[in-house]
Amino acid sequence: MRTKSYAVPAIDKPLEYYEFDRRELTDTDVELDVHYCGICHSDIHTARGDWGEVEYPCIPGHEIVGVVTRVGGNVTKFKPGDKVGVGCMVNSCGECEACKRGFENSCFKETIWTYSSKDPVDGTDTKGGYSTIMIAPEHFVLPLPSSLNMAVAAPLLCAGITTYSPLRHWKVGEGSKVAIIGLGGLGHMGVKYAKSFGAEVWVITSSPEKAEAAKSYGVDGVIPALTPWLATRDH
Numbered sequence: 001m002r003t004k005s006y007a008v009p010a011i012d013k014p015l016e017y018y019e020f021d022r023r024e025l026t027d028t029d030v031e032l033d034v035h036y037c038g039i040c041h042s043d044i045h046t047a048r049g050d051w052g053e054v055e056y057p058c059i060p061g062h063e064i065v066g067v068v069t070r071v072g073g074n075v076t077k078f079k080p081g082d083k084v085g086v087g088c089m090v091n092s093c094g095e096c097e098a099c100k101r102g103f104e105n106s107c108f109k110e111t112i113w114t115y116s117s118k119d120p121v122d123g124t125d126t127k128g129g130y131s132t133i134m135i136a137p138e139h140f141v142l143p144l145p146s147s148l149n150m151a152v153a154a155p156l157l158c159a160g161i162t163t164y165s166p167l168r169h170w171k172v173g174e175g176s177k178v179a180i181i182g183l184g185g186l187g188h189m190g191v192k193y194a195k196s197f198g199a200e201v202w203v204i205t206s207s208p209e210k211a212e213a214a215k216s217y218g219v220d221g222v223i224p225a226l227t228p229w230l231a232t233r234d235h
């Protein structure tokens with residue numbers, strides 16, 4: 001399927017318009033019309049080669065929400081018209097101990113990330129959600145409640161789960177005291193989750209503006225952090 005996208009053409013170049021052909025659906029794949037995609041700092045790290053060499057053009061984006069357009073013959077959980085999301089990974093071996101336990105992100109063989117991984121189906125680079133059409137195996141597609149605002153749901157797919165998971169793992173709730181370091185894309189979600197679980201929540205930040213933002217989210221306190229190195233970082 002002809003797909004429009006924004007791609008990074010080289011390690012030192014900005015995003016630019018790019019068209020490519022998405023591979024065809026397999027029997028277990030879901031195709032979606034991408035409505036929104038969050039921007040995660042991992043997109044920038046990957047595109048800039050911070051985490052190792054990648055092939056260009058690189059099409060980032062792993063906070064993807066959209067509406068199902070087609071499904072493979074063996075797909076049972078989704079049908080055209082469903083609101084869905086795709087997060088950071090789109091495949092894994094499905095057979096190792098990690099996969100069997102639901103830790104596909106730690107697959108002993110290989111986790112296939114949503115972009116800049118090798119797609120086991122056709123051997124090409126996976127291409128993310130800065131694009132109009134997305135294809136992923138049913139197992140890696142998540143249903144979205146139809147009542148959810150799709151635009152604000154997108155960051156749940158990476159920043160959201162990254163903060164939700166540890167808070168749930170440590171059973172944060174009434175009586176818990178949580179400190180969130182930094183009120184960025186992840187931090188502000190951590191604050192919202194922890195507050196909604198009933199915890200006492202403090203934010204540690206070096207930014208007076210973010211201290212104010214934290215208070216607007218109802219945090220119980222802000223601890224100023226003195227980190228002069230932040231002011232000299234280039235990204």
Ligand SMILES: [Zn+2]
Nearest residue numbers: 040042158159
């Ligand atoms: Zn991310």
Ligand SMILES: [Zn+2]
Nearest residue numbers: 093096099107
């Ligand atoms: Zn595995």
